[in-house]
Amino acid sequence: MYVVCREHLEEAIDEFVDVYEMPPDIYKLNDITFTKWTAPATCDFCDKHPIYLVV
Ligand SMILES: [Zn+2]
Numbered sequence: 001m002y003v004v005c006r007e008h009l010e011e012a013i014d015e016f017v018d019v020y021e022m023p024p025d026i027y028k029l030n031d032i033t034f035t036k037w038t039a040p041a042t043c044d045f046c047d048k049h050p051i052y053l054v055v
Contacts, residue, residue, distance in 0.1 A: 002054040004044055005043040011045055025055050026052055028052060
């Protein structure tokens, strides 16, 4: 699972495909809420505010 900014979305997808050998589902963080999960404050690849969840 990756939480990434717009610039690192492609990178996260590439890594996901490498690891899981299948395409990920991509969600916008604004569109989803998890009761037991709070989105990290920063992208997994940089310090920017994340936009997408790649799972
Ligand atoms: Zn980033």
